Amino acid sequence: MSTTTTHPYVAALLAGTAALPQSPAAWLDARRAAALERANALAVPTTRDEEWRFTDLTPLTRLQFQPVTTASTVSAADIAAYAVSEAAVRLVFVDGIHVPALSHAGFLPAGITVELLASALKKHGALIEPYLAQLVKNDNDLFAALNTAFLQHGVFIHAAKNAALQAPIHLLFVATRKGVAAYPRCLVVADAGSEITVIEDYVALGDEAGLTNAVTEIAVAANASVRHIKLQRESSQAFHIGSSAVTLAKDARYLSHAVSFGARLSRNNLSVTQMGEGAHAQIDGLALIGGRQLADTHTLMDHTQPNGTCEQSHKTIVGGAGHAVFNGKVFVHQGAQLTNSSQQSRNLLLSDKARVDTKPQLEIFADDVKCAHGATVGQLDADHLFYLKSRGLPEAQARNLLTYAFGAEIIDRIPVPSLVAQLEQYVMARTEAGA
Amino acid sequence: MSSVLDTLVSQPYKHGFVTDIESETAPKGLNEDIIRMISAKKKEPEWLLDFRLKAYRHWLTMTEPQWPNVHYPKIDFQAISYYAAPKPKKKLSMDEVDPELLRTFEKLGVPMHERAALAGVAVDVIFDSVSVTTTYKEKLAEVGIIFCSISEAVHNHPELVRQYMGSVVPAGDNYYAALNSAVFTDGSFCFIPKGVKCPMDLSTYFRINTQDSGQFERTLIIAEEGAQVSYLEGCTAPQFDTNQLHAAVVELVALDDADIKYSTVQNWYAGDEKGVGGIYNFVTKRGLCKGRNSKISWTQVETGSAITWKYPSCVLLGENSIGEFYSVALTNHKQQADTGTKMIHVGKNTRSTIISKGISAGYSNNSYRGLVKIGPHAEGARNFSQCDSMLIGSKCGANTFPYIQVQNPTAKVEHEATTSKIGEDQLFYFQSRGIPTEEAVSMIINGFCKDVFQQLPMEFAVEATKLLGLKLEGSVG
Numbered sequence: 001m002s003t004t005t006t007h008p009y010v011a012a013l014l015a016g017t018a019a020l021p022q023s024p025a026a027w028l029d030a031r032r033a034a035a036l037e038r039a040n041a042l043a044v045p046t047t048r049d050e051e052w053r054f055t056d057l058t059p060l061t062r063l064q065f066q067p068v069t070t071a072s073t074v075s076a077a078d079i080a081a082y083a084v085s086e087a088a089v090r091l092v093f094v095d096g097i098h099v100p101a102l103s104h105a106g107f108l109p110a111g112i113t114v115e116l117l118a119s120a121l122k123k124h125g126a127l128i129e130p131y132l133a134q135l136v137k138n139d140n141d142l143f144a145a146l147n148t149a150f151l152q153h154g155v156f157i158h159a160a161k162n163a164a165l166q167a168p169i170h171l172l173f174v175a176t177r178k179g180v181a182a183y184p185r186c187l188v189v190a191d192a193g194s195e196i197t198v199i200e201d202y203v204a205l206g207d208e209a210g211l212t213n214a215v216t217e218i219a220v221a222a223n224a225s226v227r228h229i230k231l232q233r234e235s236s237q238a239f240h241i242g243s244s245a246v247t248l249a250k251d252a253r254y255l256s257h258a259v260s261f262g263a264r265l266s267r268n269n270l271s272v273t274q275m276g277e278g279a280h281a282q283i284d285g286l287a288l289i290g291g292r293q294l295a296d297t298h299t300l301m302d303h304t305q306p307n308g309t310c311e312q313s314h315k316t317i318v319g320g321a322g323h324a325v326f327n328g329k330v331f332v333h334q335g336a337q338l339t340n341s342s343q344q345s346r347n348l349l350l351s352d353k354a355r356v357d358t359k360p361q362l363e364i365f366a367d368d369v370k371c372a373h374g375a376t377v378g379q380l381d382a383d384h385l386f387y388l389k390s391r392g393l394p395e396a397q398a399r400n401l402l403t404y405a406f407g408a409e410i411i412d413r414i415p416v417p418s419l420v421a422q423l424e425q426y427v428m429a430r431t432e433a434g435a
Numbered sequence: 436m437s438s439v440l441d442t443l444v445s446q447p448y449k450h451g452f453v454t455d456i457e458s459e460t461a462p463k464g465l466n467e468d469i470i471r472m473i474s475a476k477k478k479e480p481e482w483l484l485d486f487r488l489k490a491y492r493h494w495l496t497m498t499e500p501q502w503p504n505v506h507y508p509k510i511d512f513q514a515i516s517y518y519a520a521p522k523p524k525k526k527l528s529m530d531e532v533d534p535e536l537l538r539t540f541e542k543l544g545v546p547m548h549e550r551a552a553l554a555g556v557a558v559d560v561i562f563d564s565v566s567v568t569t570t571y572k573e574k575l576a577e578v579g580i581i582f583c584s585i586s587e588a589v590h591n592h593p594e595l596v597r598q599y600m601g602s603v604v605p606a607g608d609n610y611y612a613a614l615n616s617a618v619f620t621d622g623s624f625c626f627i628p629k630g631v632k633c634p635m636d637l638s639t640y641f642r643i644n645t646q647d648s649g650q651f652e653r654t655l656i657i658a659e660e661g662a663q664v665s666y667l668e669g670c671t672a673p674q675f676d677t678n679q680l681h682a683a684v685v686e687l688v689a690l691d692d693a694d695i696k697y698s699t700v701q702n703w704y705a706g707d708e709k710g711v712g713g714i715y716n717f718v719t720k721r722g723l724c725k726g727r728n729s730k731i732s733w734t735q736v737e738t739g740s741a742i743t744w745k746y747p748s749c750v751l752l753g754e755n756s757i758g759e760f761y762s763v764a765l766t767n768h769k770q771q772a773d774t775g776t777k778m779i780h781v782g783k784n785t786r787s788t789i790i791s792k793g794i795s796a797g798y799s800n801n802s803y804r805g806l807v808k809i810g811p812h813a814e815g816a817r818n819f820s821q822c823d824s825m826l827i828g829s830k831c832g833a834n835t836f837p838y839i840q841v842q843n844p845t846a847k848v849e850h851e852a853t854t855s856k857i858g859e860d861q862l863f864y865f866q867s868r869g870i871p872t873e874e875a876v877s878m879i880i881n882g883f884c885k886d887v888f889q890q891l892p893m894e895f896a897v898e899a900t901k902l903l904g905l906k907l908e909g910s911v912g
Contacts, residue, residue: 050502054840334829349844352811360850362835367826367856375850377809377841 007043009061010142013181014039016067017149024121028151031133035148042142051140054325054357055296059265060239065181065211067150071097072176074205079174082203085418088167089114094174095210096153096182102172111163112196113156117185120156128156132187135217136245141269143241147183147215154185159194159224168197168229168416175234178208186216190224192249197227199419202242204235204262214242220252222276227255229414231423234262236291243269248308250276257414259423260287260295261430271300274308274336283312286410288427290320290350298327301343303336303369312343315410317403317431321353329361330373336366343373348380348406380406403431461518467491470617473518477586477620480593490606490616497610503773504802504834505742507715510680517618517651575633581626582637585653588624595626599657603686603723603750611682611744612719615651619684622653627662627693636892638667652683658693660726665696667895681740683718691726691753696734698891700899703739708797710769713741720747721777724756724785732759733776734890736899741770746804748777751785751813758787761887765903766799766831775805775822775836780813780846789820790886794903795831802834809846816843822852825883877904 006014017036023029044061045052071094079092079102091114092102098116108114113124121128138145155171173184188198202212212234220226226246234240240263246254260266272281287295301310316324330341347356360373380402388398404427411423461469470491474484499510575582581592588596606616627633658664681703687695697720706713716739722731733747749758760776778787787807795801803822824833835852857879865875881888881900888896 337829347841349841349846351844354844355842356839357841358839359837360835360852361837362824362852362854363832364824364826364834364854365830365832367829367831369826369854369856371854373835373850373852375837375839376848377839378847378849379844 006040009044010039010042012064013146014149016181020150020152023152024118025125025129027129028121028132032149032151035133035138035145035151038138039142039145039149042140042145045142051298054323055265055267055294057265060211063179063209065179067181067183068095068097068177071095071099074099074102074174074176076102078205079172079203081422082172082201083418084168084170084199084416086167086416087170087199088165090170090172091116091155092172092174093153093182093184095177095180096173096184098153106167109163109165111160111194112165113158114169115156117154117156117187118152124156124158127158127189128187131189131217131219135219135247136215136243141243143213144215144243147185147213147243150183151185153183154187157186157188157196157198159190159196161191162193163191164195165197168199170199171201173200173202173212173214175202175204175210175212175238176206176208177210179210181211181213184212184214186214188216188218188226188228190218190220190226192221193223194221195225197229197416199229199231199416201231201233202240202262203233204238207235207237209237209239209264210235211239212242214240216242216244218244218246218254220246220248220254222250222252224249225253225255227415228257229416229419230256230258230268232258232260232262232266232268234266236262236264236293238263240266242267244271246270246272246281248272248274248276248279248281251278252276253280255282256284257410258285258297259411260289260297261426263293263295265294267296267298269298271302272310273302274305277305278307279305280308281310283310283314284410284413285314286407287316287324288407288430289316289318289322289324290430292321294323294325296325300329300331301341303330303332303339303341306335306337306339308336308339308341310341310343313410314343314345315406316347316356317350317407318347318354318356319350321351323355323357325356326358327361328359328373329363330371332364332366332369332371334365337368339366339369339371341369341371345373345375346406347375347377348403349377350379350403400428400431404428460516463516464513465515465517465618469517473618473620476518477589479589482597483589486601486606487617490613491618493607494610494613494617497607497613499610503744503804504800504836505744505771505773507742507771510715512614515680518620578631578634579628580631580633581624583624585619585622585624585655588655592624592626595657596624596655599655599686599688600653603688603721604684604719609719611717612684615653615682615684615719619651619653622655622683624654625656625664625666627658627664629659630661632662633664636665636667638669650679650681650683654683654685656686656695656697657688658690658695660690661692662690663694665892666698667892668697668699669895669898680715681717683720685718685720685747687722687731689722689724689726689729689731689756692728693726694730695722696732697722697747698895699735699737700895700902701735701737701739701743702902705739705768705770706741708768710741713770714739716740716743716745718745720745721750722748722758723750724753724758726753726756728755729753730757730759732761732890734761734887735763736887736891736895736902737762737764737772737774738902740772743772743774745774746777748779749787750779750781751787752781754782755784756782757785759890760787760789760791761890762791763794763884763887763899763903764791764801764803765794766796766801768797768799770797770799772800773802773804775803777806778808778818779806780809780816780818782813784815785813786817787819789818789822791820791822792884792887793822793824793833794827794880794883795824795833796827798830800832800834802836803852804836806838806840807848807850809841809843809848811842813843814845816846818846818848820850822850823883824852824854825880826854826856
């Protein structure tokens with residue numbers, strides 16, 4: 001590693017790594033060091049990088065962010081609005097740091113473990129070692145490398161063989177302060193035949209410019225099922241860069257719901273790799289933005305084995321001078337015969353200054369497959385508007401209703417009623433305010 | 436079923452032969468002296484030499500594009516000869532054309548006399564770099580149409596060439612366009628004056644002949660207000676072992692209410708089954724819908740070349756202008772194609788349609804790469820894109836990279852893509868009706884490509900159907 005060549009902004013971000021305590025496991029220290037070295041070698045991506053072509057990180061690089069060691073004081077009342085009544089467990093992190101007083105652990109059935117990474121590393125090291133910092137690739141991803149270099153705070157969720165928990169596990173990450181960088185890390189390991197639901201929820205108190213750089217790794221074993229709900233409701237000044245990496249064994253199921261409302265600039269990477277035959281993925285996404293917000297979603301569905309299926313639906317609603325970016329790649333390897341993969345990118349533009357860049361991408365190297373993708377960009381359908389108006393609805397109300405319905409299609413598929421209610425209310429309020 | 440496919444796919448190249456005509460070739464390599472030599476040989480005016488030198492100096496600062504999904508050894512631009520001309524002999528009429536040349540075209544199935552007489556097609560024959568003969572020129576001149584080689588146009592209509600050359604594809608547009616601008620040797624020039632509907636389809640046959648001579652065509656078509664023209668470009672090349680570079684530039688300009696239809700059937704040598712040899716086809720084609728209600732339509736059937744890198748585009752500047760792109764791209768063996776289109780909507784109520792059909796067989800790799808861009812002032816712009824791929828065999832690849840960039844809320848953009856293969860049940864259905872597999876496959880593929888073939892002029896549609904059948908003979912079964 002030659003520190004002399006480190007990109008100055010990356011060097012500034014990495015300054016905090018020196019103060020990191022040793023991790024509980026030597027192998028993790030080695031992985032953190034390797035990630036640090038990698039981050040030192042990488043530059044902040046620019047729009048000349050194909051992966052960041054439409055997302056300019058300049059606003060991020062104008063600000064400085066450092067992790068903190070103590071969380072701000074947050075009361076239960078402050079975050080009451082984000083409560084998910086169905087949740088079995090809630091872990092709350094403020095500015096990247098766990099706050100036990102705000103968290104609660106309900107009844108967990110046998111075989112389900114929800115624990116802070118630090119303590120889990122001591123108790124379940126052997127279980128964690130094969131996955132942590134192994135599923136997410138940081139060779140060319142500065143932010144994944146940064147997160148791993150800072151790997152300290154986070155959650156380990158484990159479902160033992162055939163264990164099932166219907167109630168969701170709620171992980172609430174609260175940002176409160178300006179200039180704070182949070183590097184939360186989640187690892188979800190679902191053993192054969194198990195079933196769990198995880199809610200990753202990023203919220204903010206106030207309207208400060210913080211940076212959340214989150215990484216989540218999910219390993220789903222044979223016949224297991226993981227539902228992954230990721231909500232990004234950060235402040236309108238914040239930067240959110242998140243990556244999720246998922247591996248699916250034979251006949252595993254992964255159901256993803258990613259909803260982005262917040263942040264000045266957000267980037268959500270999701271990569272799903274099918275490692276066994278017959279795995280199924282459902283990938284839903286919704287971004288609702290306005291003002292000067294930018295929401296970028298990059299997904300990769302990697303079919304490496306036969307008989308895999310994937311259904312993806314990504315929607316964006318863009319008002320103000322908002323800018324939505326979508327890049328969805330479906331890769332079908334040689335030998336991944338009988339793959340059935342479909343992808344929809346649907347985008348609704350509400351204002352003159354709104355902008356959408358979408359790139360659904362197919363790369364197919366097997367002949368006996370069914371793959372389709374579709375993309376649409378447009379405004380509300382004139383016929384639909386006319387129909388509602390003919391039923392007596394005023395223009396504005398008809399527009400709001402249709403906009404709401406466009407987004408609700410994604411939200412309604414989340415099987416957590418209290419969360420659906422929260423999100424729908426938000427979408428309704430936002431569409432009424434003109435996004 | 437794959438054995439029939441295999442034999443279908445493995446047809447030897449039927450147009451592989453080298454015509455033995457002495458040619459005058461420039462020494463290998465590229466520098467300002469070579470460019471001055473080309474310019475001097477062609478007795479070009481000073482401004483054109485300046486244009487070339489500027490392009491060359493810009494080219495030196497550029498790097499080869501890395502983003503296409505194609506792989507090939509680095510090209511040594513100093514190992515290419517940039518000028519080859521058949522020995523200059525005076526040729527005034529068809530009867531005086533070198534019989535050797537005529538026989539070549541005969542073998543390719545382009546009987547000039549017949550074609551000219553029966554099909555009513557004026558053929559501007561390009562043999563390597565120099566335009567040898569132009570037919571029907573006089574007949575076209577009667578209605579004011581100028582159809583000649585670009586070198587002739589430089590001498591006879593310098594004001595038109597100077598006004599429009601580089602106006603659609605600037606000299607420094609991209610690496611290969613800059614190279615072309617520096618060293619282009621010949622090509623076609625076509626000017627349709629105001630209100631004239633071209634009475635016949637215009638056509639050029641390209642042919643790469645001299646070994647190791649790069650071909651740098653330059654085509655310029657201008658349709659004035661209300662003018663209409665349909666232009667056909669067809670290509671075949673003889674079999675060579677060393678890769679040949681072809682970097683053409685085609686510029687189309689359509690003024691108010693003008694309509695240009697540009698059709699291509701490309702069947703250059705694609706290399707052998709192992710991927711040895713074949714043409715590198717790195718082409719920049721772009722049309723500018725400058726006027727209101729103008730229309731530019733690209734139709735292409737790409738079956739040849741070892742590597743194809745080609746994105747015929749439309750810049751829709753004029754209000755209500757229309758851009759169309761219809762494409763069939765077939766790759767086999769080790770061929771690689773990265774092709775598609777760009778539709779740049781600038782003006783109000785501009786419309787574009789993209790229909791792309793990709794067929795991959797053998798070990799080939801076929802990519803569709805397209806851009807639909809709706810600018811902030813393109814009120815009411817409309818695009819529909821459909822990109823379908825068909826895979827024949829399990830060793831080939833089919834990729835789609837559509838970029839959709841929208842900056843106007845009143846625009847409506849739709850894109851869809853599917854990938855499929857020839858179904859067992861489809862074949863069974865044909866067989867149950869007594870139609871042999873091979874014929875069934877040919878029918879299914881023709882059905883798959885129907886939307887594109889329908890856009891081709893009659894003669895080309897027939898040729899294209901035959902070509903696809905020929906290329907895939909024995910590839911499905």
